[in-house]
Amino acid sequence: MPRYDVVVVGGGHNGLVAALTLALHGIRVALVEARDQLGGLSSDGLSLGVRYPRVAYALGLFPEDLARFLGIDLKNYTVLTDPSWVVVDSLSGETVFRWWLSRDALRREFVEKGLPESEAGMFVGLLESWRRCSGEIIFSIRPPSLEEASERLRRCGGEQLASAFYERFDKTLGRLLPRELWGLLTYPGYESEPGATSLLHLWNGGVWMQLPRGWAPLLLDLEEKAREHGVDVFRGLGPAVIRVKAGRVQGVEVGGKVLEAGRVVYSGSIVALPNALGDSRDVLGREVLSELDKISKTSIIADRVNVLTSCRPEPPYRAGGRPPLVEVWGRGYWFEAAYPTLHPEGLDELSGRHVVALTGLFDGAEAQEILSRAGVGCVDKVESIDRHVLAMEFLNPSGNPNHIPLNGGRILDKRPFEGWSDYTTPISGLYHGSASSHPGGQVSGVPGHNAAVRLLVDAGVKPRSPLARL
Ligand SMILES: Cc1cc2nc3c(=O)[nH]c(=O)nc-3n(C[C@H](O)[C@H](O)[C@H](O)COP(=O)(O)OP(=O)(O)OC[C@H]3O[C@@H](n4cnc5c(N)ncnc54)[C@H](O)[C@@H]3O)c2cc1C
Missing domain, CATH: 3.50.50.60 (FAD/NAD(P)-binding domain)
Structure with a gap:
């Protein structure tokens, strides 16, 4: 034995x-x-000759320090576009928001979207101080209470960070952003939760990378x-x-x-x-x-499908020829589209097929509409990762x-x-x-x-x- x-x-x-x-x-x-x-x-997953990320599809929260301690280098597996993700309006096709890597460009984007200079600066500064101060909370093996965590953040990053963490989203982080941009930081229904529920998903400063080879x-x-x-x-x-x-x-x-x-x-x-x-x-x-x-x-908070196609997808946004993660906001639905095979490293020459990963709340929208907003045609196969598959x-x-x-x-x-x-x-x-x-x-x-x-x-x-x- x-x-x-x-x-x-x-x-x-x-x-x-x-x-x-x-x-x-x-x-x-x-x-x-x-x-x-x-x-x-x-x-x-492996289907119709294409290898692809089957459920999770983007990397953001794996801390570089942790990867280094384990002996791996995240850059070997990821592609970082700038902007790293964008939001597109489903009806007009217009770009609603671009999440830039540079803090300055991000601040300018917020100003362009109607935030006063001071608030845009404050918001980006807040993300920076959270990134700097969050390690003590995230790596704690005796996680603190919300109060204790806020107190620690106060000492490290100041009053504003502490209260953004402690207070309800709609009273703090939500106040810094126009309501139509809340979806950048929070899910519907989370508005009355502490700001911590959003910040705990933002210790990477909101930057997401793609994994062309999963x-x-x-x-x-x-x-x-x-x-x-x-x-x-x-x-x-x-x-x-x-x-x-x-x-x-x-x-x-x-x-x-x-x-x-x-x-x-x-x-x-x-x-x-x-x-x-x-x-x-x-x-x-x-x-x-x-x-x-x-x-x-x-209840499950996301619908998830992988679409295998024999035509090249046409994402509603490209950055330097390569698509970032694209979020599509529509009436009653939103979803995120990842295009792993449109990155040179992800293209599968042998199968000649592409895969598009769609995750979000489809909310009863017609499959055809979702696919068309994601720029996908010639569908060979749709794989649904539903509650049953997950279980x-x-x-x-x-x-x-x-x-x-x-x-x-x-x-x-x-x-x-x-x-x-x-x-x-x-x-x-x-x-x-x-x-x-x-x-x-x-x-x-x-x-x-x-x-x-x-x-x-x-x-x-x-x-x-x-x-x-x-
Ligand atoms: C639709 C969807 C999309 C997502 N997209 C992303 C994304 O893009 N980026 C991201 O960072 N996160 C994403 N996530 C979240 C992420 O996938 C999970 O949070 C993460 O994979 C959890 O990892 P884990 O190791 O804790 O558990 P899991 O990945 O769930 O692994 C648990 C493992 O334990 C095994 N297991 C359980 N019980 C037993 C047992 N009794 N004996 C033996 N084995 C057992 C299971 O088979 C399983 O392999 C997504 C999740 C979903 C559902």
């Missing part, structure tokens, strides 16, 4: 980051993924590094079951194998944790199970992009819920480190890193990661 120090259950990008972070400290780790592909929602090369490099550092990878054996005895983790059972370990990091969606605990699920207690049930009923193929039953939206107060010390935010659970030796954990969803690697750091501290190992905030 193989014995490990730690088994990481779930080989999404967070599971990979957790396993590698632990292995870099000499910990003997097994990584167990139910699917035969690592990467979870960031893994790629996440596969990045994931492969992480996997290779993990193996080099001794991680045993088990995949394609179906869902693992975490073994618990007398309130303590004993290891993991997968594909008829038992992997013994005194510590387990669970890196799937928190909603699927009861499944992963099998017969031991009741150890979680009635309150937690009912909280998880509530979360699982949270069945990716073991993500709530199907939400972030696993749990960063609203309803589920942020910081309340993510995924009170008492669990420090990456521990009531089961001794069981940790959680996925998009369901602080600081939240998207492909950032931070929850995986932080869960590993938390575990190291508990195991009496001094974390070497320069990013760790103990």
Whole structure:
């Protein structure tokens, strides 16, 4: 029976980051993924001869420092256009907004859109100070409360940053922007949440990069590094079951194998944790199970389709010949279009086909209208990534992009819920480190890193990661 120090259950990008972070400290780790592909929602697809990002399609929140610590260079996988994304009006085709890389150009764009100079400067300055000050909060293994976080931000970035984080969006960040531009920073329905719900998605200053060849090369490099550092990878054996005895983790059972370990990091969606605990699920207690049930009923916030086409797409905006991410705002719907194959690195010469990734709220709009606004014709195949696909193929039953939206107060010390935010659970030796954990969803690697750091501290190992905030 193989014995490990730690088994990481779930080989999404967070599971990979957790396993590698632990292995870099000499910990003997097994990584167990139910699917035969690592990467979870960031893994790629292959259809009609085209390889493409299947669910997640853009990289923004993976901190460069974290990538460096793990031994990878993000520039090897990404393409950065300037502007990095644009908003286009679906009816007129006019450009509503361009998100420029240079702070000065961004400030000018806001002025062009009607913001007074002082407010445009204030807003861009705010983004800069958030970027400078956010590390202490994002990498914290004991996430602070909203009040504590705001106080820390006050000391680092001043009163304005603290209140933009603490106060409701419509009272702070929303006041700096005209209402018709709120969609740049927040989703519909999030206006009465603290500004923190927006800022936690903006620690990159709002800059997004495309992955013409999807996440596969990045994931492969992480996997290779993990193996080099001794991680045993088990995949394609179906869902693992975490073994618990007398309130303590004993290891993991997968594909008829038992992997013994005194510590387990669970890196799937928190909603699927009861499944992963099998017969031991009741150890979680009635309150937690009912909280998880509530979360699982949270509705999906994005429609998602991949369109495979044999004609070259004509995006409604191009920057230097290459399309940035294009957001289309229409009456009742909005979506984001990514064109990985229109970047030279993403073109698949052999298949001669293109792929366009569409994500957003289609809100009943005609498929033809959505496709035409995205500039796509000659459709060979449309792949829908719906709730069912997310649940069945990716073991993500709530199907939400972030696993749990960063609203309803589920942020910081309340993510995924009170008492669990420090990456521990009531089961001794069981940790959680996925998009369901602080600081939240998207492909950032931070929850995986932080869960590993938390575990190291508990195991009496001094974390070497320069990013760790103990
Ligand atoms: C439509 C959509 C579009 C998105 N677009 C973007 C984007 O462009 N950019 C971005 O940054 N983010 C995007 N996101 C969000 C991003 O995909 C997720 O936040 C991120 O992938 C979560 O990573 P994770 O490692 O925490 O979990 P996941 O990627 O969900 O991986 C979890 C893994 O755990 C495995 N697992 C679960 N339970 C078990 C078990 N019991 N045994 C073994 N394995 C198990 C699953 O099979 C899965 O592979 C998008 C999400 C969606 C739904």
